[in-house]
Each structure stands twice: as C-alpha cells, then as structure tokens.
Amino acid sequence: MKKCSYCGYETKDEDIRVCPDCGSKKFEHVLGKKEIEAINNETKAISKEEQQNALVSLVLGVIGLALDFGVIGIVFNILAMSIGKKTKDKHIYGKIGYFLGLAGTVLFIAVVIFYVVYGTLISFGVVASVTRSTTTA
Numbered sequence: 001m002k003k004c005s006y007c008g009y010e011t012k013d014e015d016i017r018v019c020p021d022c023g024s025k026k027f028e029h030v031l032g033k034k035e036i037e038a039i040n041n042e043t044k045a046i047s048k049e050e051q052q053n054a055l056v057s058l059v060l061g062v063i064g065l066a067l068d069f070g071v072i073g074i075v076f077n078i079l080a081m082s083i084g085k086k087t088k089d090k091h092i093y094g095k096i097g098y099f100l101g102l103a104g105t106v107l108f109i110a111v112v113i114f115y116v117v118y119g120t121l122i123s124f125g126v127v128a129s130v131t132r133s134t135t136t137a
C-alpha cells in the first residue's frame, strides 16, 4: 500500500508514480490492513497453550526415552508424538518432542525385539542365561 506524503491519498497500487489528488510524486510505503493482519497472525501463530503443549511434548519425549527400557516408556513416547505433532511446525520444543517420541518409539520396538530374540535364544540354550550362570558359579 502506498500513501501520498502530501495529501495522504492512499492506494493499493504499488507502482503509482503521481498522486491523482495533488500531483505529488512523493509516495511512502504504508502497511495496508491485510499486511497488518498478516503480521499479527504471524506473531499470534503460536498461542500460549501451544507453547505449553510444545514444552510438554519435549518433556514427555525425554521421559519416554529415559524409560524406554521399561514398559511404560512407550506411553510417554506416544504422548510426546501426538502432542508434539500439533506444535512441531510452530515451536522448536514441539519439534524436538515429536522426534524424541518418534525416536523413543523406534528404540522401544528395538528393545522389545532384543528382549524377544534374547529370550528365545536363552530358552533354546543358545545363549547362557545371566541368572543361570550366576547361580551355578
């Protein structure tokens, strides 16, 4: 939006050279309503609730990763992912939380697979059980 410096004539025409009202050639760039709205929307893009959710997602992601070797870690991982997913494009914490949740879920699955494989190998006597080797020693 352009505004005449002399008479205050406003126009949406960005290429205007001569003011139709006073003939002045001095135009200044002013922010139109839409431009102001766009700036406001950008700053309001993330609400306080979303910021909190992003932080919650981050915390859950960290807890989930830490607890992954237990069963409960997966709960935190999924929560971190679902909450983080909503804010991941708006806040860095949400993004980190989302990816921590994702990484935690992958790690959890890997841990489960490891336990299953390890347990199977022990039951078939391929790998000596830790408990067995300590009790017989």
Ligand SMILES: [Zn+2]
Residues within 6 Å of the ligand: 004, 005, 006, 007, 008, 009, 019, 020, 021, 022, 023, 024
């Ligand atoms: Zn003018």
